[in-house]
Amino acid sequence: MxxxxxxxxxxxxxxxxxxxxxxxxxxxxxxxxxxxxxxxxxxxxxxxxxxxxxxxxxxxxxxxxxxxxxxxxxxxxxxxxxLAPPLAERGPYYRWLFFAAGPLEAAMTDRDLGMEPNVDQQGRVGYGSIEAVLDTLEIAVSEHEYIAGPQFTAADVYLGAHIGWGLKYGGLGPCPAFADYWARVSSRPAYRRASELDDQAKNKAHR
The missing domain is CATH 3.40.30.10 (Glutaredoxin)
Structure with a gap:
């Protein structure tokens, strides 16, 4: 196009x-x-x-x-x-892209706002508990080099950004598996270019 x-x-x-x-x-x-x-x-x-x-x-x-x-x-x-697998191989790609957009983001936001559900409330929220979300994610990022398998995809952009934010601002806490995954995806030239462009725009706005 x-x-x-x-x-x-x-x-x-x-x-x-x-x-x-x-x-x-x-x-x-x-x-x-x-x-x-x-x-x-x-x-x-x-x-x-x-x-x-x-x-x-x-x-x-x-x-x-x-x-x-x-x-x-x-x-x-x-x-x-x-940046997307062939259609027949997109199960993990879709799963983790929307896991990050749903359970992960909701759970991290609730924790950040001090609104984690108690045991009685966990059945009423999509993610259940923050512990279940993070345990699931820790296993997932440890299974392959990237979240949907051996190849980097758009799911790594979205999930990686959330993990990077959580590590930087404390929403995830120390976890070697998350740190290793973030190191892999944040070393990409495209991430570095994007960060430089946004940092330049941020600095320009504050002048």
Whole structure:
């Protein structure tokens, strides 16, 4: 596809995940930084994302929001990047991409906000308990070099970003398996390029 790609983002948001994915696919794209506050709730931006949040991408006439959806869409739209397995092999890829978007993010957010469910409440939340989520994830990142097998995929972009955030800000606590996995995925040139671009944008905004 040759349609123009636009990333709507803010350098201190989950937009960093979307930029990492864009750097992985290697296609040219334009960045539009959206400031928090009135700009993000303006009619112009609400027409792109009614939630008034970043990131979002526009690819020609197609608009995609939500980081996991952006990663999955870009992997399919740019198959030459090799970031999605063949359809017959996508079971683990889909599983862990949406495990990160569902149970992992919800559990980490609840812990960060001091709202972990008690034993009686665990059956009413999708992830059950934070301990079950982290135990499951620790096993998963230890089984292969990457989360869906021997090849790096879009699932590693999304999951890796969450693990990196959790290690940096304490949401995951010390865990050698998580640290080793994060070291593998964060050593990728695309991650480094994306981080440099977002750091530059962040520094420019603070001048």
């Amino acid at each position: 040759s349609d123009t790609l636009i990333l709507y983002t803010n350098p201190v948001s989950r937009g960093r995940i979307a930029r990492w994915m864009l750097e992985e696919i290697g296609a040219p794209y334009r960045t539009e930084v959206v400031e928090f506050g009135p700009a993000m709730k303006s009619p112009a931006f609400l027409a792109i994302n009614p939630m008034g949040k970043v990131p979002a991408i526009r690819h020609g006439e197609t608009v995609v929001t939500e980081c996991a959806a952006i990663c999955a869409y870009l992997a399919d739209a740019f198959p030459e990047a090799g």
